[in-house]
Amino acid sequence: MGEAIQAANDAASLSADAVPSDAPGDAAAEAAAVTTEIAAHARLYGEPLLKLPTDLYIPPDALEIFLDAFEGPLDLLLYLIRKQNFNILDIPMAQLTLQYLKYVEQIRLSNLELAAEYLLMAAMLIEIKSRMLLPQRQADLDVEADDPRADLVRRLLEYEQIKLAAYDLNALPQVERDFVRTQIFIEQSLIPTWPQVEAIDLQQAWLDVMKRAKLTQHHKISREELSxxxxxxxxxxxxxxxxxxxxxxxxxxxxxxxxxxxxxxxxxxxxxxxxxxxxxxxxxxxxxxxxxxxxx
CATH class of the missing domain: 1.10.10.580 (Structural maintenance of chromosome 1. Chain E)
Structure with missing residues (x-):
């Protein structure tokens, strides 16, 4: 570590000597800043850290490998197939199984419960690979046998369709995520509310008025003037x-x-x-x- 710092200091002195005496002060300051960045081990609160603390302790599990997050085994298989540009209808099982097992080994060391689901798919891949390596009998040659990868391909295609549909749905604007609904408070008295009156309602109201008029009518007796x-x-x-x-x-x-x-x-x-x-x-x-x- 000390040799690296000494080499950085030597490089800084050489770069400072290389700057002409009549060069502007900005060029010298920029060269010094570059040298400081090279010699710094890290930045603490924005300032370069040129010397490591003597009491610095780094726990063994501080450095971890963060792998890509997948929804499940099928998501991982689909990622590997698309990344390597494999034909999903003609999957090279040997290469796919090897890459899949490397990923499973990494997650098995950190999360055993999560690795159980992936291990089940690994066993299925190994089974398909073994069935493809077995020699075919003469009876199987006469009759076209089913591809051991057919069921896996069908599941991968269905999963890809569902995943694309979910991506399209997620791309749609959502309330409280992409936009917020505006709320406007308006006084109720300012908005006239008109009743929904139909012709049959008006006719029924008129019949009710006529019925009440007949019930409350009076017989008027007038005196006839006869001479x-x-x-x-x-x-x-x-x-x-x-x-x-x-x-x-x-x-x-x-x-x-x-x-x-x-x-x-x-x-x-x-x-x-x-x-x-x-x-x-x-x-x-x-x-x-x-x-x-x-x-x-």
């Missing part, structure tokens, strides 16, 4: 144009009971004042009314 004098005058005018008028013909039945009653009272008043005569030839014969006889 006995007017009816007396009307009877006299009618008798002047006719010599005899039958009693029933003097009543207007269409006017109602009040009109008939007033007309009968007017007829009695005329008879009382001897302005008319009411005669009957025999019992149950028609009754006739005429003006009272007055001598000339």
């Amino acid at each position: 006995v004098r007017e009816h007396m005058t009307a009877i006299l005018r009618r008798l002047q144009s006719s010599r005899f008028v039958e009693f029933a013909d003097l009543f207007e039945v269409g006017g109602g009971v009040p009109v008939v009653v007033v007309n009968f009272v007017a007829l009695l008043e005329l008879a009382k004042e001897t302005l008319i005569e009411i005669t009957q030839a025999e019992p149950f014969a028609p009754i006739y009314v005429r003006l009272a006889y007055s001598p000339a």
